[in-house]
Amino acid sequence: MPHVPSPITSETGDSVDPFSHPSLITPSLEHAIAEAKHLVVLTGAGVSAESGVPTFRSSGGLWAQYDPTQLATREAFSRDPDLVWHWYSWRRGIIRGVQPNPGHFALVEAETLFPRFSLITQNVDNLHRRAGSSDVHELHGNIERSRCLDCARAYPGDEAPPSENALRCECGGLIRPGVVWFGESLPESELIFAQEAARTCDLFLSVGTSGLVYPAAALPLIAHQNGAYVVEINPELSAIARQMDECIAAPSGVALPMIIETTKRLRTTA
Ligand code: OAD
16 A cells, blocks of 8 residues: 555635645655656646635536536547537636636745646646646647537637637538547557656656556556656545555645755755
């Protein structure tokens, strides 16, 4: 079993001061931080929960309220594109109305603290970029982008569709949200990047993900099998917690800033 410290409970997390908590950094993690030449961070919906973006599988999460087969598959879109667009426009509206949180900002700082840093996300909400992360590898696409269902022509941002109704590309195909749906392949270049990063890193953080959706959920295992120190950050144990060297039972908006402060202390005094 991984090392599991006592949880810090925070329902919303947004008013939590990371430095009001006792340190979550174990001596083993401190050692891994001090030695790391390549840090990989895999994020999931939990990282954006403290911003106010609903997760998928927590109680009250999106998949507890909505049927993904009716909203997040190619068949659903072909059957009722307006319904699917209505749902994605609603989610876009939520995302545009929120701000990145301390967890996102901590990962911006990580870029300058390690010789190599790779940020891989399952999130489609664009909050890592809005926080200032410069190199984000999106495994499940981006809700701010759209593309043609038939010819794959890209339609950025607001260009399509401005309303809740599906629009057509100039080729005649339907314009769809630029996200990965159930049953679809992940973008090949991003998946290859993520798997190579997991194989070659020496410290891997799996943050705010239930670990139920593959191939993303295999990345911590790849890292572990290749010798990296693998840490989960999640108030609850995920489905892949047993693959971790340790689990930090805390919100990412608390744990990630703490890891960054520890990194700065270790790397500036080393
Ligand atoms: P889930 O909703 O499955 O899991 C969110 C995880 O975040 C849960 O394990 C929570 O315990 C945890 N969590 C909640 N608040 C947190 C906080 N403040 N800090 C850290 N962790 C917290 O979301 P994902 O694992 O990201 O796919 O789901 C994976 C994919 O399933 C999504 O990308 C999406 C969905 O279907 C697509 O849209 C293609």
